[in-house]
Amino acid sequence: xxxxxxxxxxxxxxxxxxxxxxxxxxxxxxxxxxxxxxxxxxxxxxxxxxxxxxxxxxxxxxxxxxxxxxxxxxxxxxxxxxxxxxxxxxxxxxxxxxxxxxxxxxxxxxxxxxxxxxxxxxxxxxxxxxxxxxxxxxxxxxxxxxxxxxxxxxxxxxxxxxxxxxxxxxxxxxxxxxxxxxxxxxxxxxxxxxxxxxxxxxxxxxxxxxxxxxxxxxxxxxxxxxxxxxxxxxxxxxxxxxxxxxxxxxxxxxxxxxxxxxxxxxxxxxxxxxxxxxxxxxxxxxxxxxxxxxxxxxxxxxxxxxxxxxxxxxxxxxxxxxxxxxxxxxxxxxxxxxxxxxxxxxxxxxxxxxxxxxxxxxxxxxxxxxxxxxxxxxxxxxxxxxxxxxxxxxxxxxxxxxxxxxxxxxxxxxxxxxxxxxxxxxxxxxxxxxxxxxxxxxxxxxxxxxxxxxxxxxxxxxxxxxxxxxxxxxxxxxxxxxxxxxxxxxxxxx
Amino acid sequence: xxxxxxxxxxxxxxxxxxxxxxxxxxxxxxxxxxxxxxxxxxxxxxxxxxxxxxxxxxxxxxxxxxxxxxxxxxxxxxxxxxxxxxxxxxxxxxxxxxxxxxxxxxxxxxxxxxxxxxxxxxxxxxxxxxxxxxxxxxxxxxxxxxxxxxxxxxxxxxxxxxxxxxxxxxxxxxxxxxxxxxxxxxxxxxxxxxxxxxxxxxxxxxxxxxxxxxxxxxxxxxxxxxxxxxxxxxxxxxxxxxxxxxxxxxxxxxxxxxxxxxxxxxxxxxxxxxxxxxxxxxxxxxxxxxxxxxxxxxxxxxxxxxxxxxxxxxxxxxxxxxxxxxxxxxxxxxxxxxxxxxxxxx
Numbered sequence: 001x002x003x004x005x006x007x008x009x010x011x012x013x014x015x016x017x018x019x020x021x022x023x024x025x026x027x028x029x030x031x032x033x034x035x036x037x038x039x040x041x042x043x044x045x046x047x048x049x050x051x052x053x054x055x056x057x058x059x060x061x062x063x064x065x066x067x068x069x070x071x072x073x074x075x076x077x078x079x080x081x082x083x084x085x086x087x088x089x090x091x092x093x094x095x096x097x098x099x100x101x102x103x104x105x106x107x108x109x110x111x112x113x114x115x116x117x118x119x120x121x122x123x124x125x126x127x128x129x130x131x132x133x134x135x136x137x138x139x140x141x142x143x144x145x146x147x148x149x150x151x152x153x154x155x156x157x158x159x160x161x162x163x164x165x166x167x168x169x170x171x172x173x174x175x176x177x178x179x180x181x182x183x184x185x186x187x188x189x190x191x192x193x194x195x196x197x198x199x200x201x202x203x204x205x206x207x208x209x210x211x212x213x214x215x216x217x218x219x220x221x222x223x224x225x226x227x228x229x230x231x232x233x234x235x236x237x238x239x240x241x242x243x244x245x246x247x248x249x250x251x252x253x254x255x256x257x258x259x260x261x262x263x264x265x266x267x268x269x270x271x272x273x274x275x276x277x278x279x280x281x282x283x284x285x286x287x288x289x290x291x292x293x294x295x296x297x298x299x300x301x302x303x304x305x306x307x308x309x310x311x312x313x314x315x316x317x318x319x320x321x322x323x324x325x326x327x328x329x330x331x332x333x334x335x336x337x338x339x340x341x342x343x344x345x346x347x348x349x350x351x352x353x354x355x356x357x358x359x360x361x362x363x364x365x366x367x368x369x370x371x372x373x374x375x376x377x378x379x380x381x382x383x384x385x386x387x388x389x390x391x392x393x394x395x396x397x398x399x400x401x402x403x404x405x406x407x408x409x410x411x412x413x414x415x416x417x418x419x420x421x422x423x424x425x426x427x428x429x430x431x432x433x434x435x436x437x438x439x440x441x442x443x444x445x446x447x448x449x450x451x452x453x454x455x456x457x458x459x460x461x462x463x464x465x466x467x468x469x470x471x472x473x474x475x476x477x478x479x480x481x482x483x484x485x486x487x488x489x490x491x492x493x494x
Numbered sequence: 495x496x497x498x499x500x501x502x503x504x505x506x507x508x509x510x511x512x513x514x515x516x517x518x519x520x521x522x523x524x525x526x527x528x529x530x531x532x533x534x535x536x537x538x539x540x541x542x543x544x545x546x547x548x549x550x551x552x553x554x555x556x557x558x559x560x561x562x563x564x565x566x567x568x569x570x571x572x573x574x575x576x577x578x579x580x581x582x583x584x585x586x587x588x589x590x591x592x593x594x595x596x597x598x599x600x601x602x603x604x605x606x607x608x609x610x611x612x613x614x615x616x617x618x619x620x621x622x623x624x625x626x627x628x629x630x631x632x633x634x635x636x637x638x639x640x641x642x643x644x645x646x647x648x649x650x651x652x653x654x655x656x657x658x659x660x661x662x663x664x665x666x667x668x669x670x671x672x673x674x675x676x677x678x679x680x681x682x683x684x685x686x687x688x689x690x691x692x693x694x695x696x697x698x699x700x701x702x703x704x705x706x707x708x709x710x711x712x713x714x715x716x717x718x719x720x721x722x723x724x725x726x727x728x729x730x731x732x733x734x735x736x737x738x739x740x741x742x743x744x745x746x747x748x749x750x751x752x753x754x755x756x757x758x759x760x761x762x763x764x765x766x767x768x769x770x771x772x773x774x775x776x777x778x779x780x781x782x783x784x785x786x787x788x789x790x791x792x793x794x795x796x797x798x799x800x801x802x803x804x805x806x807x808x809x810x811x812x813x814x815x816x817x818x819x820x821x822x823x824x825x826x827x828x829x830x831x832x833x834x835x836x837x838x839x840x
Contacts, residue, residue: 011622011625011627011628012618012622012625013558013577013619013622013623013625013628016615016618016619016622017554017555017558017577020551020552020554020555021555023551024548024551024552024555027548173706174706177705177706178511181704182511
């Protein structure tokens with residue numbers, strides 16, 4: 001390869017290209033002709049200058065005499081004078097050379113002085129005319145020859161010019177074609193650009209719109225996530241509280257149930273259908289429904305509904321189905337009513353009787369069947385219906401309706417599954433519970449069996465506890481789901 | 495060295511106006527083929543200004559002065575791109591400046607001495623630039639180009655036809671006489687228009703393209719309703735026009751290549767060309783893939799009538815034409831050039 005490069009460095013192309021480089025450089029900077037430089041060429045300078053015409057002549061005349069380009073004023077003046085025939089070229093040269101500026105420059109133009117001076121007498125009025133006339137006649141043959149030469153020159157030039165014009169014309173056509181083609185393309189491109197521009201603007205707009213929508217959506221989503229996180233935190237906290245409560249209760253329950261079951265064994269002589277459950281139930285009630293005092297306190301809510309109907313008065317006959325530890329019987333007795341309790345649990349019945357309350361050991365439906373029409377003014381049942389199969393509930397309601405006196409009232413209290421903790425969890429703390437009964441369902445059933453004025457009364461609200469649950473500030477409906485009425489009662493009339 | 499490591503420059507002279515034409519498609523076709531063969535290719539554009547002799551000289555110098563040290567191989571194309579200096583240089587000659595060669599006498603009836611000097615200078619320059627010391631090998635796009643190189647520059651060369659860049663050519667109905675191309679007197683569209691005056695068959699003559707002589711050609715066509723000027727057409731229209739052509743009468747003056755011949759054959763269409771048309775007359779096989787006739791309207795008209803009256807024969811000739819150019823492909827061009835640059839396969 002090295003050999004090859006070496007060979008390349010010396011061949012003809014390099015020589016030719018260097019020649020081209022030189023020629024082009026020279027063409028770019030034409031060497032200035034200095035009249036002082038070359039004596040030998042001087043003689044030809046005058047003839048050369050005089051051979052030129054018009055503007056070219058004037059440029060060269062200025063350059064040779066004054067060593068500068070003509071000023072526009074001078075150029076115009078001399079051009080006009082030459083065209084009008086007022087001055088001859090030799091006179092222009094002489095005037096320039098022998099002007100103040102020309103004398104300062106002192107350009108050497110051999111032959112000029114003599115010819116300039118010879119021309120001057122022609123400027124003298126009359127004598128000049130005569131001289132011109134005589135000279136003209138004498139020089140006529142030469143002049144004619146000059147004219148012929150000039151004619152042929154003009155002819156040649158004009159022919160050349162015609163050719164040039166024709167060629168230019170052709171070129172013009174070609175260029176015109178190319179130009180119109182380019183113009184069309186430029187227009188097309190402009191159109192395309194503006195179309196693309198429009199599309200881009202549209203896209204950018206859509207982008208921006210979508211961007212702001214997305215930003216809005218993101219903000220909403222972020223808020224939502226924050227809310228959910230808060231809820232989750234407080235729910236977890238609430239759940240932990242509940243779990244702690246439950247654990248505590250369970251511990252107590254198991255201790256008490258052990259005591260209860262030993263008591264049950266003591267009563268082995270009595271026929272107890274389900275001694276284990278029986279004793280369990282009493283201790284369960286103690287544990288979960290609250291103490292007897294608690295319950296008593298809770299019963300005050302019924303004071304108004306019954307009192308207004310005149311049913312908390314002497315002589316009112318009341319039946320409490322599932323009387324348990326007898327709190328309700330006591331409440332009624334205090335109001336001088338004549339209550340009687342029925343309970344499946346013999347232990348409960350004994351407990352009531354110990355307190356001097358009238359109680360019967362029986363199941364509710366059997367007891368009601370044995371009762372007379374309209375025997376009671378008030379029939380109540382606290383936390384019983386949720387233990388009953390549906391058919392039994394219906395029978396109980398039908399019998400209650402029959403046994404109630406006209407204007408008598410029915411009270412059915414039961415856990416409220418609208419409270420999620422109750423519906424999902426605490427309801428099942430009693431294994432003998434069947435299924436939670438939504439208030440509206442029980443209301444509907446009671447009404448459908450023929451009772452009137454069937455109302456739902458919400459009980460045992462815990463919403464005051466929101467702070468402890470960590471859901472303070474949450475929507476009320478949300479709070480109710482966890483801390484709303486834990487129980488409800490259906491109040492109905494015959 | 496893997497092919498993909500070969501950095502190849504295609505030296506592409508462009509007109510000062512930057513106008514694209516057949517040459518630009520040639521450069522791109524060449525680049526695509528070389529890239530498909532695995533090489534890395536750059537097209538180096540530089541202006542070639544032929545508006546005056548000084549401009550021409552400056553153009554030669556411009557290419558001579560290009561710094562191509564970054565490339566492993568250089569492929570020069572048309573004048574004066576081969577003035578480049580590179581140790582691994584192959585010339586795929588499209589053409590020299592024809593005005594200083596075969597077109598000189600035609601352009602200048604009584605040339606002045608300085609013009610003769612200029613011609614001698616350019617020929618000397620080309621001979622020096624394309625000397626075996628500088629160029630590994632010279633490939634020419636047509637036999638005409640190679641012949642001129644041999645005649646004026648005493649240089650040998652190898653014929654390497656490029657392919658058309660018009661892909662997806664197909665065959666169709668043999669319905670019309672079709673001629674695409676620049677509407678310029680050198681393409682002698684007028685010869686075919688005059689021929690139509692002698693064509694007896696009722697066959698349309700469709701002319702696609704624009705150009706400086708369009709008005710003259712239109713005037714010549716006059717009221718002949720069979721002749722239609724379609725102006726500029728899209729590539730797809732061009733394929734369609736070729737596909738449904740009965741014959742393509744491609745009769746330029748001393749054409750160097752003329753991809754029209756390949757495009758017609760690629761569409762199963764026969765070609766009528768003239769004995770003085772240059773390369774097309776080297777490609778068309780008389781009576782087999784088309785006809786080579788004297789540049790005479792009557793002779794052209796006879797052949798058009800012949801094909802119009804025997805379309806089966808037209809189809810058979812067109813198919814023969816397609817088979818005759820089956821060996822010509824950009825892939826082959828790329829392999830040949832890469833081989834010459836010393837980049838062998840594998």
